[in-house]
Amino acid sequence: MAGTFVVYSDKTAIAIELIGFCRGSGKRAVALAFDAAAAQEYAARGAERVLLIECGQNLPEAYAKAVAGVLEREGAEGFIVGSTVRGREMAARVAGYLEWPLVSDVSKLVCEEKELVTERPAYGGAVVQQERVKLPAVVTVPAGKFEPAATSGAGAEVVTLEAQPDERTVLLERASVEKQGADLGSAEKIVCAGMGFAKKEDLKLAFDLAAVIGAEVGCSRSVAEERNWLPTDVYIGISGATVKPRLYLSIGVSGQVQHVVGIRDSRVIAAIDLNENAPIFKAADYGIVGDLYEVVPALIEALKNC
Ligand SMILES: Cc1cc2nc3c(=O)[nH]c(=O)nc-3n(C[C@H](O)[C@H](O)[C@H](O)COP(=O)(O)OP(=O)(O)OC[C@H]3O[C@@H](n4cnc5c(N)ncnc54)[C@H](O)[C@@H]3O)c2cc1C
Structure with a gap:
């Protein structure tokens, strides 16, 4: 099943699982990274191509428009994103720029010839809703849904991209969340x-x-x-x-x-x-x-x- 999927997650472990999904589906996996360590990890873990966007002080989601451009240039037919707070932001913005359909927080994802078959809980978990969405499409996937890609011998090349952030979003400060209860x-x-x-x-x-x-x-x-x-x-x-x-x-x-x-x-x-x-x-x-x-x-x- 030829074709390219671009994967992104701000959690490296989830991105490696998404690379595993692409490979298992016979798709070429292009991994998107915003830091060099993650990029090297994806290169060693089965991505065919790794694109590193150096974002400095900006938030990854400020690059959503640039990412949409990358998807077009790569000829991608899917954007598979980890379901984290940051991932959902990125996925929704990219889907909006490209006018692609978006299915969020899937519990199951299967790739068929020209569409994705997704499942997710609905009505507070009382039923499972199955949807078929035509490619190209954006999907967000929580952790633990796919086997992580195995370490590959070859190691893909990491390409650093110049990208323009959306200056309307600026990171002012980072503060850790005070957890009140047990983990x-x-x-x-x-x-x-x-x-x-x-x-x-x-x-x-x-x-x-x-x-x-x-x-x-x-x-x-x-x-x-x-x-x-x-x-x-x-x-x-x-x-x-x-x-x-x-x-x-x-x-x-x-x-x-x-x-x-x-x-x-x-x-x-x-x-x-x-x-x-x-x-x-x-x-x-x-x-x-x-x-x-x-x-x-x-x-x-x-x-x-x-
Ligand atoms: C969209 C949506 C999302 C929701 N998300 C969540 C969620 O994430 N988590 C969640 O928990 N709920 C969620 N709820 C609420 C959920 O539907 C229930 O209302 C809630 O879980 C009930 O809490 P409970 O079991 O503590 O209370 P109750 O349903 O009131 O149950 C109390 C139980 O205590 C028993 N009991 C009473 N006295 C005693 C006694 N002396 N000794 C032993 N047993 C006793 C009763 O028999 C009863 O079974 C959600 C609801 C909606 C609509």
């Missing part, structure tokens, strides 16, 4: 608190259980956004954090689809809920039907003595 993305064990807790003070039970088993504490969206009991950084689900711990243990979480979408890659899911028909039990490997105010203190006691 759930890399947590090995998570205790998740839901609306089953009657009072904020009662969350101490979740924290005590977490301390005993060495877990981080997360929550459902309602606990963070409706009750403001925990920071929004730690709510789990389709609009919050996606987690994949070895153990996810929910307490008083009903398990609506928007929540379960964020936990389904957990190795073991355990749940405590009063309602035996709570949907969380359909997703769970282990469940305890009972009152959290009885079950959790008993669990803490039992596990303390293990």
Whole structure:
């Protein structure tokens, strides 16, 4: 299947996965980089051609018009972009300049002769929507969807491009984000608190259980956004954090689809809920039907003595 796809991500690891997708689809992969280290990495990891845009103080997305020009000159029929905040900015602007269709945040991407077949969750994760989009097109893809391209012996040439940034966007300052809660993305064990807790003070039970088993504490969206009991950084689900711990243990979480979408890659899911028909039990490997105010203190006691 001849043809060229240009790939871009501000996260090098995602770009290497996208190069893997192009190669697996029989496409020539042209990788776009904004720093020399990433460019060298792509050259060694299967890109047929690497274009390095030196952007100095400017943001990569300020080069969207220049990138659109690159796509035209390369005769590209696809722009495959990592779904990060920066990537989505770049993808939308480039699609606008070229008047190409854009499909964002796909969960599955397959390349056919003259079109891309994409899948993505819709209606809060309740259904999967399949779309066919004619090439040329722009697609954004989250991390972890494709095998990273293997190291290639040859190593592609890196071509440095002169490009004109859009001066309307200027980087004034960089400041690190102060995270308030735990880093759930890399947590090995998570205790998740839901609306089953009657009072904020009662969350101490979740924290005590977490301390005993060495877990981080997360929550459902309602606990963070409706009750403001925990920071929004730690709510789990389709609009919050996606987690994949070895153990996810929910307490008083009903398990609506928007929540379960964020936990389904957990190795073991355990749940405590009063309602035996709570949907969380359909997703769970282990469940305890009972009152959290009885079950959790008993669990803490039992596990303390293990
Ligand atoms: C577009 C959209 C996006 C959303 N995104 C997210 C998201 O990312 N994450 C998310 O979590 N939600 C999300 N939601 C909200 C989601 O639909 C649910 O409303 C939410 O997850 C419910 O939170 P919960 O399970 O804590 O509360 P509830 O649904 O109220 O469940 C509370 C549970 O506690 C149990 N319970 C009550 N008392 C006790 C007790 N004493 N002991 C034991 N169990 C008890 C009940 O039986 C019940 O199952 C989204 C909704 C929409 C529309």
